[in-house]
Amino acid sequence: MRRAVRLLAGRIRAAIVARTRGEDIGPEEYVRLAYLVLLRRQIDETGINDWRRRIERGTFDTQRVLDALLGSDEYLANHGADIFRYLHLARQQWIRSVDAFDSILDIGGSSAGRREGALIELGYPHRPSRLDILDLPPDRQFWGEPTFDQTEPVDFDWGRVTYFHGSAEDVANVAALQARRYECVFMGQAIEHILPEKLPALLGWIRAHLLPGGRFIMDTPNRAITKIHSPHAYINADHKLEYTPAQLEDVFNAAGFSVVRRTGLVHLPQMARSGIFDARWFPQATLVHDDADASYLFAFEAIPETKTLDTPTP
Structure with a gap:
């Protein structure tokens, strides 16, 4: 002190x-x-x-x-508390509960210091034989320019990591990704950086590039809580839109996804009820909870719906 x-x-x-x-x-x-x-x-x-x-x-x-x-x-x-420490601890605990997949595309998943990428750096316990990472060119990456070369694949004893460069909104124009399919597409704290008018097309691309039985997994801030913390601005100046769980689920449903698992990260029911921000609630918070609506962050696991999407009548 x-x-x-x-x-x-x-x-x-x-x-x-x-x-x-x-x-x-x-x-x-x-x-x-x-x-x-x-x-x-x-x-x-x-x-x-x-x-x-x-x-x-x-x-x-x-x-x-x-x-x-x-x-x-x-x-x-x-x-009164380092709230970002608790958010990080919650994300680490949550990622350990995510299933193993043999092929993963991590959108926005570069790490400035680890070739394995942000997903494994966070603590994902499994190792896919193929991990593809899409992020902006090195000099524009959110966490700073990486300390290692991203132009060539990196082979580990468990599999291969390959970096692709381009924006998530323009993933359909990243030629090298178009023929690849995945058991899982992951977006960790990235969807809030996507322009909302661009998100449906991105979700459509993800849906088309999942293998049968594949999953789309992501986490993001919950605006129902971040609005209490920061009522006049998003919690990061680069955020384009912070969603509530209900709002984002509607977007997913419209894009042909069904959310099969909802997880709250840093459960803050007192804050949700009172509308008052108090950092002293963070140390007592349950880090991972089923109540996504009253948590500072939330995570979805979604699968493509089997029904055919409605198409407009000409």
Whole structure:
């Protein structure tokens, strides 16, 4: 805790230097900057009046400012837990429950540091004999340019990993993929990056490239919960649309998929009921749960419907 306080004190000093060009400031300005750095808002009138009284009484010091803000309900509700750590732990636990497949296409599945790709890096326990990975060209990949060559297949003792480059929205134009079929197509935290008007065509391509009995498996943020966390913007600036489970299932059904397994990742029923974001609920959350609607992330496993899709009447 002391180390965290020192780091935050350093951030406030940096903000002071940036704001004042190194000039000394008084205690009231320090308080105002501390609120901006720690609570990410302007101090309210009640708060500044309280600190003014402390300054007048001679009981002010910077350590008390930090202790008061770090111990406040407002700070703890927003920063009292490393929520992304729990989201990652939930994804790791979930991926260990996914079945084995001999051939997988991972869309958006490049890893900056591991040739095996993001799926195996996440903790997928099985090893397909053929793992194809489609991602953007190396200099445009989301997690940064990879540290290894992606132009040639890589052979492991369990199988071969082959990288293909292009956008998911234009997968139909990646010539080398058109004749390939898969037992599983996987999209981990990727579908929210797809333009919504492009998603039906992508789903149609996936459906056509699954082998008989194949599955489409994905996970994504749940807007029913992320809207509580971030009501005015998506949780990542690159997200094109964050779906609720019901919304995405409708899209899947329209594209000829039937969702056969729904999984919630980081179950937050109190948040779903109250509409209030509190980071302190994350450490107590069940990481993997059947209730996808009240979870921060959700995962679907879907299979192509056997019935013929309706076609418009000419």
